[in-house]
Amino acid sequence: MHVEAESREAAWEHRTELPLFYASLVFLVGYAVRVLAHGAPVWRDIAGVAVLVTWLCFIVDYLVRLVLSRQSPLRFVRRHWLDTLIVILPTLRPLRMVKLHDAVQAKRARPRRALYPRVIIYAGLSAVLLGFSGSLGIYHAERLDPRSPIHTFWDSVWCVCQTLTTVGYGDVAPVTAGGRLIATGLMIFGMALLGAVTGSFSSWLIQVFRREGEEGPPENGSSPGAPH
Template identity: 55%
Template sequence: MDDDSPSARWEQRTEIPLFLASLVFLALYATRVLADGLPTGWRTLCWVTMVVLWMLFAVDYLMRWHLSGQRFPRFVRTHFLHTVVVILPLLRPLRIVPLYDAIQHRQGEPRLSLHARVIAYASLSTLLLGFAGALAVFQQERGAPGATMRTFGDAVWWAASTLSTVGYGDITPVTTGGRAIAMGMMAGGLALLGAVTGSFSSWLLQIFSRESDKRPPES
């Protein structure tokens, strides 16, 4: 049975608009980081728009807390991802699972199998996390004394090697902020890699099991 609680209705109505707002936030942040020659007026406009969008995320968080009927400490514990994306709005696009649920609630039954959805979620989350992490660490490292990350291309290469848990070590953060971002991306990379590997392995086991069931018994 579908959840018809006020909290569920709020999520279904706001998830898609807020996801689009999070993409706009990410695009504005990328513009501020990468567009060095951007006029001051445009940079200010980007900043003001980002603040307004963050306020929308904060209002959504407060509404979810109000509709949940929980005490605030308990709400924070039981809605950890909501809390993280309010503190770090660059990570808001990672909420693609409830976004997909909101879309399917309008369109009907899911069209992809569970394993395909897990792989798709994890893949898209990896791309979004890698791009956001590359932007954030590049902002921290750019111009720092002794920095080996000199271009955004270096930051993307570093993000890819970090999320894939390869870690070549040719480019490493030297600032405190950059290293803190690196720790978060290492944890995220391990979690996403584990989700994809586990789902793919389970899918293969199901296929092999079906093949085994179809074989005639040996005489």
């Protein structure tokens, strides 16, 4: 019964992965238009409808997968923490693009990427998505507050770049509760991403040095490239 539930969940995920990926792009564009198109109320209304519809699609997909898995909600959340996070923050939905790429590679009988390149890809894509969606969120929260130094979208991008890289110059910082909440989340994710990339790169270097050590020097004791 458990295997059958997993197969049904996998079949549902296989059918919906690509359509939901396109829906995530629609959500991201709609959210950007909703925040940035101040002088176009008609486009903002259309974008708002697109955001709502695509978000409902993500919620329905999550609930259907929960039912098909026949697991308790708590266990399902633990096993699918990324999907749970994506339902709460749909702008991160394109993160599943890496998983979709791996599935396409497997279908074409091509080897799966190694662990370290996959970690780097996830981290890079996460940084871009977090940076863009965080910039939109901070700009939306700060732009109407007269105390805030964030007056344009590019001010918000600069603030997010400082936050994600943990540099923190302090020349541009959010002052509203919403803006500071988003910045706090970006700090946490920024440290996690930095740790993941640094750890993966360090592990890769250790493997390279260990492999070179196991190969050892040439048997005749001469240095590489020396004439025989």
